[in-house]
Amino acid sequence: MAPDDPVDVPARTARLVLAPPRHEDLEDVFALYSDPAVWEHLPSGRHTDRTRTALLLQRIRDSWDAIGLGSWVARLAEGPDAGRLVGTGGCDLRMGVTWNLSYRLHRRDWGHGYAGELAAAATAAAHRVRPDIPVTAYLLEHNTRSAAAAERAGLHLTWRGSDAGNPDPGAVRLLYADRPLSRIVVEVLTAS
Template sequence: MTSTAEPDELRTDRLLLRRVTPGDVRAAIAVLSDPETNRFNPSGPPSAEQAAKMLAEWQLHWARDGIGYWAVELPGSGEVIGFGGLRHHELDGEPTFNLFYRFRPRHWGRGYAPEMARAAIDWAGRVRPDRPVTIITDPGNTPSQRVAEKLGFAHVGDSDTASGPVLVWRRQEATMAA
């Protein structure tokens, strides 16, 4: 895997992770508004308008923070198969990076989520080692919990959000050092 210090674009063995653009609105609506991708979202899928607003917010995060969620592409086809990456987050008063991803269901089970997540985590470890990466999952979202475990994260506690209770995951070496 190659990457640069600037996270506008990262490449993995099979994926291109690039900054989201207004041209990604159709893909964002398709991925984010799909009821299957929101199976564990207590709020349910966003409307097309809400998904478009989410994409616009992600663009603002990039402009303001220099980091955000990427469009995840298959380089050969240019197909956007999902979205994911890191965003500045505050969890129980501590600044962290939140790891997020959503992929089109037809691309599930191919290892794309862990591959995208590893690239994001590796970038954060090199460029911002002072800011821990957390993964927040719904208590019933066992597929995302398995991804967290594959990435070396451990369940370190629970928290409450506006949507309800969540599980908090951190890298095991980070939890051992704390």
């Protein structure tokens, strides 16, 4: 599929409005990514300045422009809090070999099924855009909520090992996928 072909990606789930990030989302996304409560599984990932968040949003926007899919900004669709940022998530192309399913939600929104809703929409979109590319989720073993969301999205554990580059030498990564992965793809994804 050419990057300029229209892609039928969901703009809405049952409770969320999903949209590619815009410059106007910077403050809301920075508030999310700078909150230590959402980084309890990887404190070193926390954003401490807006420049890092702006670069993240630009990379996501570039993905949308280049291949027609990337992560979304997820906001409540209805009710008194309509428009409030719930989080970010979706599928981004990882190292050119897999879709990386991710989701980061405000702590107040944990436990309401939003991650599962977002993951299901993202997986479906990735299968529509490039069904030949596997969908994966790369997460820390102690992040059981994230693992549960990946499993609900139809992914299965395919690899467990040391988390290369993590400041915690005892950290263990899990790699989930929607299909079997070649040894080479696993090595590419887990070596960095």
